[in-house]
Amino acid sequence: MKDSYEDEGNMSSHSSIGDIKTEDIHRIKNEIPDKISSLEHSSSNSIKELLHHVRTAYAMLLDKSFSLHWKSKALLISGLLYFLLPTDLTPDFIPLIGYIDDAAVLTAIFKSLATDIKKYRIYKGL
Numbered sequence: 001m002k003d004s005y006e007d008e009g010n011m012s013s014h015s016s017i018g019d020i021k022t023e024d025i026h027r028i029k030n031e032i033p034d035k036i037s038s039l040e041h042s043s044s045n046s047i048k049e050l051l052h053h054v055r056t057a058y059a060m061l062l063d064k065s066f067s068l069h070w071k072s073k074a075l076l077i078s079g080l081l082y083f084l085l086p087t088d089l090t091p092d093f094i095p096l097i098g099y100i101d102d103a104a105v106l107t108a109i110f111k112s113l114a115t116d117i118k119k120y121r122i123y124k125g126l
Contacts, residue, residue, distance in 0.1 A: 020077045028080045032058050035084060039099075050099055053106040054083055060120050072116050079109040 036054060039047055057076045060068060068076075082105050086092045089101040110117060120126075 020074050024077055024081055027084065028058070028061070028077065031084050032080060046103060047099060050083075050103045050106065053103075053110055054080065056117065056120070057106065057109070059124075060117070063120075063124075066120055066123055068116060068120075072113055075109050075113060079106050082106075 032054065036051055036058075039051060042048065057080055060066065061073060061076045061080070082088060083102045090097055090099075092098040092102070
């Protein structure tokens, strides 16, 4: 299966990686930087750790020079989309606990993609 979002100029709005749509990729590209900006001044260590995961997932996903299996891409996309949802399992606007579920989802994804993440960090010299 082709990783269809790699050449977005040739895709219809319904092209996908598995069940991930082109619109999902565009949403991630457009909304993740703003959500990171809105949280990066937090003094919470948990939020800082969450943002570290989000930045890494975002970079891995969009780095066209790094080869990543489509299943790994689908997991990263799913995790980032979950992070963008303001009213998920624990709504983000609830002080102190709003991002607990986001952190749990991204931590689970990072554990399942530990090998890919390690390769990416080595590849980028991080």
